[in-house]
Amino acid sequence: MSRFQETDSILSWGRVVRASHMAARPAWRDELPGLLTEATSDGRSVLALGLGRSYGETGLNPGGAVIDMTGLDRIIAFDPESRILRAEAGLSLGAILEVIVPHGLFLPVTPGTRFVTLGGAVANDVHGKNHHAHGTLGRWVRGLGLLRSDGTRHLLGPDDTTGLFAATIGGLGLTGLIEWVEIELIQIASAMIDAETVPFEGLDGFFELASESSEAFDYTVSWIDCLASGPSLGRGLFSRGRHSPAGPLRAAMGAPGPSMPIDLPGFVLNAASIRAFNALYLWNGRRRSGTSRMPYTPFFYPLDAIGNWNRMYGRRGMYQYQSVVPLAVAADATRAMLQAIAEAGQGSFLAVLKTFGDKASPGLMSFPQPGTTLALDFPNRGDETLRLLARLDSIVAEAGGRLYPAKDGRIPPALFRSGYPDWERFAAHVDPHVSSLFWRRMGA
Amino acid sequence: MRVIILGATSGIAEATARLYAKEGADLLLVGRQAERLAAIATDLKARGAISTQVAVTDLAATTDARQELAGFIERLGGVDHVLIAYGILGDQDQAWADPAEAARILTVNFNSAAAWILAIADRLERKGRGSLVVLGSVAGDRGRRANFVYGAAKAGLATLVEGVAHRFAGKGPRIVVVKPGPTVTAMTAGMVRKGPLWASAEQVALVVRRAADRGGPVAYAPWFWRYIMLIIRFLPAPIFNRLEI
Ligand SMILES: Cc1cc2nc3c(=O)[nH]c(=O)nc-3n(C[C@H](O)[C@H](O)[C@H](O)COP(=O)(O)OP(=O)(O)OC[C@H]3O[C@@H](n4cnc5c(N)ncnc54)[C@H](O)[C@@H]3O)c2cc1C
Numbered sequence: 001m002s003r004f005q006e007t008d009s010i011l012s013w014g015r016v017v018r019a020s021h022m023a024a025r026p027a028w029r030d031e032l033p034g035l036l037t038e039a040t041s042d043g044r045s046v047l048a049l050g051l052g053r054s055y056g057e058t059g060l061n062p063g064g065a066v067i068d069m070t071g072l073d074r075i076i077a078f079d080p081e082s083r084i085l086r087a088e089a090g091l092s093l094g095a096i097l098e099v100i101v102p103h104g105l106f107l108p109v110t111p112g113t114r115f116v117t118l119g120g121a122v123a124n125d126v127h128g129k130n131h132h133a134h135g136t137l138g139r140w141v142r143g144l145g146l147l148r149s150d151g152t153r154h155l156l157g158p159d160d161t162t163g164l165f166a167a168t169i170g171g172l173g174l175t176g177l178i179e180w181v182e183i184e185l186i187q188i189a190s191a192m193i194d195a196e197t198v199p200f201e202g203l204d205g206f207f208e209l210a211s212e213s214s215e216a217f218d219y220t221v222s223w224i225d226c227l228a229s230g231p232s233l234g235r236g237l238f239s240r241g242r243h244s245p246a247g248p249l250r251a252a253m254g255a256p257g258p259s260m261p262i263d264l265p266g267f268v269l270n271a272a273s274i275r276a277f278n279a280l281y282l283w284n285g286r287r288r289s290g291t292s293r294m295p296y297t298p299f300f301y302p303l304d305a306i307g308n309w310n311r312m313y314g315r316r317g318m319y320q321y322q323s324v325v326p327l328a329v330a331a332d333a334t335r336a337m338l339q340a341i342a343e344a345g346q347g348s349f350l351a352v353l354k355t356f357g358d359k360a361s362p363g364l365m366s367f368p369q370p371g372t373t374l375a376l377d378f379p380n381r382g383d384e385t386l387r388l389l390a391r392l393d394s395i396v397a398e399a400g401g402r403l404y405p406a407k408d409g410r411i412p413p414a415l416f417r418s419g420y421p422d423w424e425r426f427a428a429h430v431d432p433h434v435s436s437l438f439w440r441r442m443g444a
Numbered sequence: 445m446r447v448i449i450l451g452a453t454s455g456i457a458e459a460t461a462r463l464y465a466k467e468g469a470d471l472l473l474v475g476r477q478a479e480r481l482a483a484i485a486t487d488l489k490a491r492g493a494i495s496t497q498v499a500v501t502d503l504a505a506t507t508d509a510r511q512e513l514a515g516f517i518e519r520l521g522g523v524d525h526v527l528i529a530y531g532i533l534g535d536q537d538q539a540w541a542d543p544a545e546a547a548r549i550l551t552v553n554f555n556s557a558a559a560w561i562l563a564i565a566d567r568l569e570r571k572g573r574g575s576l577v578v579l580g581s582v583a584g585d586r587g588r589r590a591n592f593v594y595g596a597a598k599a600g601l602a603t604l605v606e607g608v609a610h611r612f613a614g615k616g617p618r619i620v621v622v623k624p625g626p627t628v629t630a631m632t633a634g635m636v637r638k639g640p641l642w643a644s645a646e647q648v649a650l651v652v653r654r655a656a657d658r659g660g661p662v663a664y665a666p667w668f669w670r671y672i673m674l675i676i677r678f679l680p681a682p683i684f685n686r687l688e689i
Contacts, residue, residue: 025628026630027455027629027630028480028483028630029483030479030480071455071630074483074484074486074487075486075487075490075491076483076486076487077486077490078490099490099491099492
């Protein structure tokens with residue numbers, strides 16, 4: 001009996017790309033070699049899957065097989081004294097926090113949702129609001145176990161000289177199956193965050209706040225009203241925070257709250273509703289600006305409060321677009337992008353702006369580089385949306401920037417290659433039987 | 445809280461064990477595969493279990509459940525809750541053609557489990573407290589062509605549990621059979637999981653954990669299966685037999 005089943009329930013998080021797959025969900029690491037053999041024996045390619053929080057096509061392998069790693073979610077070793085945790089790759093960051101927070105420990109780096117797996121987080125070398133202080137998660141990986149389709153198991157760490165570790169951190173799952181990961185944790189005194197929200201009027205205000213805050217605050221990020229134009233172009237809310245020095249060490253428990261039960265019809269999300277939302281958000285943020293002490297979940301994971309919030313964008317789904325451009329040109333390039341969006345009248349619910357620091361990742365293909373990163377969500381309106389994104393592409397390319405494959409679903413191959421000059425060195429480490437829609441579209 | 449889990453490598457058992465671990469329980473994990481049990485034990489310890497022990501044995505091959513049980517309880521220093529979670533799905537088509545496969549499904553899922561239930565129930569009765577939760581299945585509520593040998597074994601277990609619960613009535617100990625609907629676990633890995641009624645092992649585990657404290661003697665997991673099975677059990681055979689379920 002085949003352990004792979006045909007399923008059409010695998011979607012990208014942006015829900016633009018839908019495809020049928022052969023999927024298996026093992027519960028034990030000892031099943032993996034057999035599954036790899038079974039998947040690849042009839043010439044199919046294979047890809048590991050996490051919790052599917054990637055927006056685009058990096059987690060899809062249509063016509064091929066996927067191995068859902070979420071059943072492999074056991075802690076293998078945990079020593080609160082040395083702050084080292086080793087766990088199977090399918091364990092979620094949220095589940096890790098439940099275990100470590102009561103010990104006064106925290107993840108050194110966390111993305112904007114806790115519903116991602118350890119393996120998926122390493123495969124995208126995720127960054128958080130503390131990139132300026134801690135760099136990417138890859139910098140905190142002390143070791144990992146990689147299983148290749150030829151059946152070989154590789155124990156890789158920062159001291160690896162073959163290049164396979166560097167290729168696997170941020171390697172989009174293409175170097176093989178990550179079986180387990182060992183990470184270093186950081187110490188916290190409480191589960192609370194001292195957070196502060198500061199409104200700013202224009203982009204210059206953002207850059208001032210960013211440079212002023214990076215020393216004193218562990219976490220910084222800001223939200224931009226990307227429909228504002230003219231003098232208020234780039235107005236927004238700057239949010240910064242740090243772990244509270246005192247307070248309870250209580251972990252947030254369990255499942256997400258209410259869930260979006262259906263796809264909202266497309267007309268609900270139009271220019272007017274997005275404009276209203278942005279204005280409201282800004283108003284609310286200004287009203288509540290100032291300092292507050294809050295649990296870590298609403299600070300790091302505001303979107304996790306609504307399960308399947310991505311269904312808000314309706315059946316056609318959405319594109320997320322995240323770029324980073326070098327600091328020297330960041331102000332001009334960001335202004336140009338915001339102008340292009342305002343002109344196109346295609347607002348985004350979420351426009352997030354943050355500066356990346358210069359802490360280098362060990363990963364060859366890691367997305368963050370020193371500069372400013374802008375992340376935007378666009379409801380998918382077909383050609384109209386794609387034209388705007390192409391316009392943004394040209395601004396990013398000219399600025400010498402790059403796009404985040406985890407977010408996008410349509411990076412032009414040329415922009416990928418110019419953004420990731422190491423891609424050929426990386427390609428040499430790609431497992432010959434592993435592939436994804438993204439990798440095939442890049443023409444590799 | 446001292447807990448014995450028979451068949452600890454099953455998906456539902458592991459999810460339930462995590463709930464106990466979070467409460468800071470002492471756990472004895474029993475199963476056949478030493479390495480897998482060890483992996484679970486380490487994980488549960490990290491998740492908060494006070495202690496975890498492992499016993500490697502083939503539960504379906506036990507000849508003296510009472511004596512083996514006494515050994516488990518001694519190792520744990522007593523027992524508060526027991527969960528019987530081991531079982532096999534088997535192959536219905538093969539069971540139809542080959543009596544050996546049918547016997548295997550019945551022996552593992554009914555005969556051996558019944559021996560454990562009786563041994564544990566006797567112990568709980570003599571102690572006057574403690575609870576036993578047995579994993580049954582909605583498949584035991586009405587025979588269907590797809591899995592009636594497995595279903596028959598689970599039906600037998602449910603009847604046995606109901607009888608013991610009757611005997612326990614008004615006394616201290618508790619016994620409950622939890623009947624999950626289709627659940628995403630290793631046991632069902634080869635099945636096509638279409639439809640909205642599939643539950644996760646975590647959902648079922650919540651029902652199992654609660655069953656050990658209150659309610660009974662029958663609990664469905666998730667709860668809506670009680671109503672679905674109520675309808676299915678009362679469908680007249682001429683209608684039922686025309687359904688593709
Ligand atoms: C609301 C939201 C906020 C986000 N915020 C951020 C953010 O702030 N910073 C950031 O960097 N990202 C962010 N992301 C993106 C997210 O962190 C990444 O997409 C992450 O990699 C998703 O992990 P996953 O477990 O869902 O993996 P999937 O999306 O399922 O897979 C992602 C990639 O990892 C590979 N993979 C998964 N498991 C394994 C494994 N065991 N072995 C090998 N390869 C594997 C897959 O092949 C795929 O290429 C956000 C996403 C959402 C939905």
